[in-house]
Amino acid sequence: xxxxxxxxxxxxxxxxxxxxxxxxxxxxxxxxxxxxxxxxxxxxxxxxxxxxxxxxxxxxxxxxxxxxxxxxxxxxxxxxxxxxxxxxxxxxxxxxxxxxxxxxxxxxxxxxxxxxxxxxxxxxxxxxxxxxxxxxxxx
Numbered sequence: 001x002x003x004x005x006x007x008x009x010x011x012x013x014x015x016x017x018x019x020x021x022x023x024x025x026x027x028x029x030x031x032x033x034x035x036x037x038x039x040x041x042x043x044x045x046x047x048x049x050x051x052x053x054x055x056x057x058x059x060x061x062x063x064x065x066x067x068x069x070x071x072x073x074x075x076x077x078x079x080x081x082x083x084x085x086x087x088x089x090x091x092x093x094x095x096x097x098x099x100x101x102x103x104x105x106x107x108x109x110x111x112x113x114x115x116x117x118x119x120x121x122x123x124x125x126x127x128x129x130x131x132x133x134x135x136x137x138x139x
């Protein structure tokens with residue numbers, strides 16, 4: 001139940017973002033060209049559109065990691081389930097500064113690691129983004 005509570009609101013926004021990104025990509029010239037060449041709708045979807053549509057979705061997922069971690073503190077307290085969020089809330093209530101510092105460092109490191117993984121995923125999903133962001137694009 002706590003996990004369902006954390007994810008419910010985010011899943012609806014993720015579904016909407018996925019749909020709008022997919023519709024945007026479906027209007028591109030290369031998708032129409034692939035369909036004109038006789039490729040099936042399934043092949044066009046799997047090969048040509050999903051990778052491009054996944055970039056904004058991956059960005060959104062990376063940004064939501066911090067919100068999920070922050071929401072875990074409230075959700076774990078409400079449902080009285082043990083976890084890092086409840087540990088943080090109890091440490092604040094008890095003024096246990098070393099535990100608070102540890103929780104903040106772990107959360108910050110987790111968010112940085114997830115953002116690194118999101119940036120690496122950009123390179124897998126769209127190699128053009130890597131060349132542009134590293135300054136190799138010319139100019």
